[in-house]
Amino acid sequence: MQDRRGYKGSSLKFLTKENLSTGDLLSIRKGSTEYVGSLLPRYEYADENYITIKLLNGYNIGVRVSNIESVSKLSDGTKPLFARPTLPTIDSSLPRIVVMGTGGTIASRIDYKTGAVHPAFSAEDIYAIIPEISTYAQIDTAAVLNYDSENIATREWSIIAEAIADKISGGADGIVVSHGTDTIAYTAAALSFALNGSPVPVILVGSQRSTDRPSSDAALNMIAAVLVASRPEFSGVYLAMHSSSNDDSVSIHLGTKVRKNHTSRRDAFESINIPPVAYVRRGEIRHLGIPNEAKAKRFALRMSFEEKVALLKFHPGFDPGLIDYLRERGYKGLVLEGTGLGHVSSKCYEPIKGAIQSGILVGMTSQCIWGRVRMTVYSTGRDLMNLGVIPLEDMLPETAQVKMMWALKNSQDLDEAKNIMTTNIAGELVERSPIDRRQS
């Protein structure tokens, strides 16, 4: 049976007439141009007058069927075969690095039948795809999870942290964790707390493009991650991703201060409020300095997280009833993403008061992303502090939420949790300078 999923109207008519089905390799002539690529299925909102072709260079284009002068089928659609290459010989004097797989684009392979990127994963796949990493380290691999990163949360953070702790106690000199980029920054924050004071580097790494793409960033990111993981000065939790759209430099970000700030660029990740701690370029590490406050004195494994912590972004028309809902559902913590220096509408005061009186920890961050909350400047901020809302300084909202999940699960009472939230643990909270530069 011919597969022409998603096509309708004139494009379906065209495919039927030409006897073409998705996956077929086609040569399409349109004016003086020839396009060679595989026919992809179309989706609901697609214009019915176009067919979609995945070009050999990896890009997809839409071609208007009425503009097609001629089409010929070069070959039938087939799924690509994946043959596992043999593993290289290992130099036993190199540092022992464990590369862990949790899912995500970095090791995904395109399914040519659908044109979509499926996170199909085993850490050995990475090793096979990027054999260069064996020049820096002895590689061991471990497939911990195989999840799209939007499905990774508290339970999975604990599983990853436990797998890492296990490898560290087994003698690993460094850990690389490959992870889908959607939530890799949340996981980096989670591991920064769960593995606080790690004696070895724990480097998270992702890829914005799958490895079949000519513009894939997977290899460069992974090589830099392994290199940094082999250096003891990076003990702690970091994230390695492209510094720019050029394929020549990788930024090493502190795990609690990094955010995905672009949906698709290779340099989507940025350190917020601080510079990256290092750049890796052509195998050389340029250190910019790891903040002192990011270095914990002892390795404390506290690997569980409280699920009942929400992150709510305030906006005009925000429904204060959402806060009541959380209280009624037995929530234990709430991080607000307020406006500006840390504000929400006065309509939220009563629900916030109720939440705090019910023993919910409520912290304030800013949706501005950069900068720090300062709740003493305007009366709105002071009103909220009087209700018991904790200003979370320059902490990223995402990091604050992860930290609160961790603080509530690893404290005896609310006061201790509150104290953890306002104390720097892993570089997430940089104190204001002694000169209190209000509004500066």
Place this chain on the structure above:
Amino acid sequence: MQDRRGYKGSSLKFLTKENLSTGDLLSIRKGSTEYVGSLLPRYEYADENYITIKLLNGYNIGVRVSNIESVSKLSDGTKPLFARPTLPTIDSSLPRIVVMGTGGTIASRIDYKTGAVHPAFSAEDIYAIIPEISTYAQIDTAAVLNYDSENIATREWSIIAEAIADKISGGADGIVVSHGTDTIAYTAAALSFALNGSPVPVILVGSQRSTDRPSSDAALNMIAAVLVASRPEFSGVYLAMHSSSNDDSVSIHLGTKVRKNHTSRRDAFESINIPPVAYVRRGEIRHLGIPNEAKAKRFALRMSFEEKVALLKFHPGFDPGLIDYLRERGYKGLVLEGTGLGHVSSKCYEPIKGAIQSGILVGMTSQCIWGRVRMTVYSTGRDLMNLGVIPLEDMLPETAQVKMMWALKNSQDLDEAKNIMTTNIAGELVERSPIDRRQS
């Protein structure tokens, strides 16, 4: 009675001994340094060993009482008097610009007794503080609201839009709207839709520092806003704010593409996914080009907004019950801030399906801020599209929420609202280029 609000312990003892009260102008000697400034009250979380002084340059500092060698009172605390200057004579050949007040820092004055910035507003105040604006335009002023901007929402947008429409029909050549910076970008988006196709410029302007501060950005921003409001090529809705921390350049941002990206910097505002449309420097306008798609053909006043539209940010551990809550509360629209290219956990699928089946419009944006959602790349995105979630392309989450509030109130049925959401109205949605560069 002496006012020593917030002081306790050693600092209170010190103030009592020296007979000082908040508001007093002091000279404090500490080593070789002399600090001159007013004593401010302290807040709950303040260290009890410090007193806070507002220096004459506007900065606040904390001074440890045990380090103070000598202190003398220069004068008693007094509230500053505000004398209204006389208005300048008006050149009747200049364009007629209405400067509207809605509240916010730009016209606020410091209450020296508390050190806090109170939004005390009348548009005449601005005019009195920044008389230079009269060189570009005949100024009329109107105080529309006096709200902290975190309390401005749908009702206030309609009030502001109606006041502007009224002034336009009364013959104004341009409108300047001063507004608190916390939510000024939301209001800019709201006015972009409510006043779509405005025949005259509508320029929103704010200030990150109050006008008593040496580093205030109020004057430069206001002067640029009035200049741009006097130029018919800027008909439409824009936002004028500092381009950098230097006091020399103001960026003119398209009202649907601008975001507050820093809590306190003067250049906190950035155009997202497009450059600013112009810069104003020393009275000169450098045009970068207003996007064609931002120019509506006719002036359509549709000034009401649906309140029951929520913006929910997805995060690991996100409670899908929040979506059910909105459905039960009779919500009409939901904008999700997904991860990456537009994803949420599979746990949200059922609640989303239920919401859509109940007639709720559900749109997807990305918490990455930069870039665009592309829900055809991963199966997660396609699953959500199959449920009926609308990908909102490169729209900012905040703009998408405001637009949905407007679309739902200004359409006959859900299909029309859906059509509005996916059609560019005011430059908020830039179509993908014809070559569909997936993942690029």
